[in-house]
Structure formats: C-alpha cells, structure tokens
Amino acid sequence: MERWQKILSESITEPKQLACHVSIDPDSLRPVVARYPLRITRTYLSLIREMDDPIWRQCIPDPRELEQDGLLIDPLNEEGLTCAPGLIHRYPDRVVLLVSSACPTLCRFCMRKNRMGDKRGFIKDDSFEAAVKYIEGRPAIRDVILSGGDPLMLTDDELEEILIRLRKIPRVEIVRLNTRAPVTLPERITHRLCRMLKRYHPLYVNTQFNHPTEITSLSAQACALLANAGIPLGNQTVLLRGVNDDPEVMKRLMQKLLTIRVRPYYIHQMDLVKGTGHFRTPLQKGLDIMAGLRGHTSGMATPAYVIDLPGGKGKVPLLPDGVKRQGNTFYLRNYLGEVIEYPDGEADNC
Ligand SMILES: *Cc1c(COP(=O)(O)O)cnc(C)c1O
Ligand code: SF4
Numbered sequence: 001m002e003r004w005q006k007i008l009s010e011s012i013t014e015p016k017q018l019a020c021h022v023s024i025d026p027d028s029l030r031p032v033v034a035r036y037p038l039r040i041t042r043t044y045l046s047l048i049r050e051m052d053d054p055i056w057r058q059c060i061p062d063p064r065e066l067e068q069d070g071l072l073i074d075p076l077n078e079e080g081l082t083c084a085p086g087l088i089h090r091y092p093d094r095v096v097l098l099v100s101s102a103c104p105t106l107c108r109f110c111m112r113k114n115r116m117g118d119k120r121g122f123i124k125d126d127s128f129e130a131a132v133k134y135i136e137g138r139p140a141i142r143d144v145i146l147s148g149g150d151p152l153m154l155t156d157d158e159l160e161e162i163l164i165r166l167r168k169i170p171r172v173e174i175v176r177l178n179t180r181a182p183v184t185l186p187e188r189i190t191h192r193l194c195r196m197l198k199r200y201h202p203l204y205v206n207t208q209f210n211h212p213t214e215i216t217s218l219s220a221q222a223c224a225l226l227a228n229a230g231i232p233l234g235n236q237t238v239l240l241r242g243v244n245d246d247p248e249v250m251k252r253l254m255q256k257l258l259t260i261r262v263r264p265y266y267i268h269q270m271d272l273v274k275g276t277g278h279f280r281t282p283l284q285k286g287l288d289i290m291a292g293l294r295g296h297t298s299g300m301a302t303p304a305y306v307i308d309l310p311g312g313k314g315k316v317p318l319l320p321d322g323v324k325r326q327g328n329t330f331y332l333r334n335y336l337g338e339v340i341e342y343p344d345g346e347a348d349n350c
Contacts, residue, residue, distance in 0.1 A: 007042065015033055015061070022045075022051070024060065031063075032062065036113055037106060039104070043184070047213055054244065058210060059107065075111075075273055076309075078112075084127070086099065090312050093143060094144070099159075100151055103184070108279075111273050128165075139171045142174070143172075143173065148178075166200075175204070176205070176206060182223050189221075191225065195229070197229055197231060198230055205232075207223070207262065209235055210244055224260070236268060237268065238268045238270065239269055254293060258301055269283065272310055288320075309342065
C-alpha cells in the first residue's frame with residue numbers, strides 16, 4: 001500500500017469518530033450521514049480551527065442537508081446528456097468522463113452528492129470501452145475531461161490505463177483531469193504519479209481551492225510537483241455561503257493561488273442541487289466579488305464567474321454590468337444564443 005492509500009484509509013467516516021475531533025452531536029448527524037455519506041481525510045480535518053469555520057462548513061455534515069429545499073437531484077441534466085456509461089456530452093467538442101465515484105473528502109455542497117457512490121468505481125470494464133468507442137466515433141471531440149468523483153482515487157496504474165487508451169484516439173488533443181486531491185489529500189500527489197502523468201501531455205489539471213486556509217505547505221507542495229511535471233494548473237472555486245462569499249476573502253484566495261502556480265479559471269455559482277440550498281448565495285454576491293477583482297488585482301487572478309444553466313444549457317459567464325433581471329429572475333444568454341430563465345439565490349437571512 002502506498003502512503004497516500006494508508007492516509008486515505010484512515011479517513012473519518014462515522015459521526016462517532018468525528019465527535020472525537022470536533023464538537024458535534026453524533027446522534028443529530030446520523031440521519032444526515034445515512035443519506036449523504038461522511039468522509040474526511042485527517043489532513044483536511046486538521047485545517048478546522050473552530051466550529052462553523054470555512055473548512056468545517058465544507059466537510060462537516062449539517063442537518064440542513066435534509067431540508068425540503070425544492071432543489072433537484074440532477075439540475076444540469078447530466079443523466080440526459082449521458083451518451084455512454086459515465087460519459088457526459090453537452091458541448092460539441094468536449095466531453096466529461098466520470099472515472100471514479102468517490103472522493104478523498106466528500107464536500108457537503110457537491111453537485112453530484114445525490115448520485116455519488118462509495119465505490120472507487122473504476123470503469124475499466126465494458127462501460128469504459130463503450131465510452132471510448134463513443135469518443136472514437138465522434139471526431140469533433142478534441143478535449144476529454146476526467147472527473148468523478150475524483151480521478152485520483154484510482155491508482156497510478158489504473159489512471160495510466162485510461163490515459164493510454166485516450167491517447168490512442170488521434171483527434172483527442174488535450175486531456176483535463178479535475179481533482180480536489182491537492183486540497184483534500186495532498187499526499188496523493190507523488191513523484192511517481194507525476195512521472196506517469198507527464199508522459200501524456202498535453203495534460204491539464206484543474207483543482208478546487210475554495211478558501212485561502214486551504215493553501216498550506218502540503219497543498220502548495222502538491223501543486224509544485226504537478227507544475228514541475230509541466231502540467232498547467234487551473235482552479236475552479238465554488239462560491240459558497242459562509243465560506244468564501246466575501247470579496248476580500250476571494251481576492252486573497254485568487255492572489256495566493258498564483259503564488260503556488262495555480263491559475264484561477266472559474267468561480268462557480270452553486271448549482272441548484274438538492275441538499276445544498278444552505279450554500280447558495282444571491283447572484284449579486286458573485287457580481288460584487290467580480291467587481292472587487294476586476295482591475296483591483298492581476299488579470300491573472302481574475303477568473304470568470306459562471307453559472308451552469310439548469311437543464312444542461314451550458315455555462316454562462318456573468319459580468320457585473322451585463323446581467324438582465326426582472327424581480328427574482330435573471331435572463332441569461334447561453335453559447336447557442338438561447339435565453340434561459342434563472343432563479344436567484346436567497347438573500348442573507350441568517
Ligand atoms: C463544464 C463542462 C465542460 C467544460 O467546460 P469548459 O467551459 O470548457 O471548462 C464540458 N462538459 C460539461 C458537461 C461540463 O459541465
Ligand atoms: S471533490 Fe468534487 S466531486 Fe468530490 S465531493 Fe467535492 S465537489 Fe464533489
């Protein structure tokens with residue numbers, strides 16, 4: 001067993017275990033965990049400083065997850081856009097391939113939280129072959145995004161098998177790997193992993209830092225190893241109420257990411273996912289954050305603020321002065337020129 005696997009196996013998965021580390025009432029969390037599993041690596045847990053701080057909110061189960069929030073299991077219609085097992089094809093030239101259904105730490109706000117298994121879910125069986133066949137049959141696809149779950153829950157060898165297979169498809173120009181492991185299990189980023197990955201360039205890694213306190217010597221070291229392997233690093237932050245819904249916090253996060261060679265790519269408005277309503281912010285919050293970044297700091301520290309439109313209509317970047325609204329409804333134009341109605345998040349009421 002590699003060291004990261006041992007650390008992973010020591011993750012917290014039971015409310016009773018959690019109660020030894022943070023002050024929670026394990027009984028009150030049991031129903032939540034029965035519905036949405038608990039998993040936190042000890043490395044990530046150690047970043048918690050106090051109750052309800054930004055790390056706590058991202059990983060500690062919360063009874064509000066069980067509230068009737070009127071939100072959906074699959075608001076982006078990923079099921080409907082699934083063209084082969086584990087393959088989501090929404091845009092003409094790129095696909096998302098779900099190669100794992102588990103993560104080192106389960107984020108309470110996860111967009112796939114209602115559909116996440118607890119198996120590592122390597123799809124090297126027939127279903128992986130079916131996905132590859134689909135890509136091979138569509139020459140327009142030039143960009144394959146490995147996601148999950150977290151692709152780095154696979155072993156190096158399993159991941160390499162996938163990369164070898166994808167690299168046999170001549171029209172696939174780039175591969176992206178979306179992983180939160182640099183943040184939640186930085187020990188996963190080993191020299192061995194990086195030696196393997198760099199054989200499959202051009203390869204991009206997008207990670208997900210959501211708060212400046214997630215930038216530690218361990219996570220910085222993980223990013224340095226990837227960057228030293230020639231892998232351009234991007235970051236997709238999720239805008240989360242009570243975590244990073246503050247222009248100053250967000251600016252510091254974006255600036256600090258550049259110091260560890262990670263280029264901010266997107267800030268995501270929360271998807272309309274069942275069980276995550278308490279994380280949603282009003283759109284104005286995101287627009288204020290963008291206004292606080294644009295021009296006030298490096299353009300390189302200024303990502304795009306995007307909404308993934310309901311129904312799988314695509315991501316739309318929002319600019320502070322380019323938004324049409326009427327009451328609580330926004331009218332957003334997607335890449336096809338369609339105008340899509342989008343309901344706003346609740347204003348602060350707590
Ligand atoms: C986000 C997403 C992509 C990638 O979008 P980019 O804007 O190119 O990063 C591709 N497919 C699906 C289904 C997505 O949700
Ligand atoms: S790392 Fe990503 S996929 Fe995994 S639980 Fe967090 S948000 Fe979901």
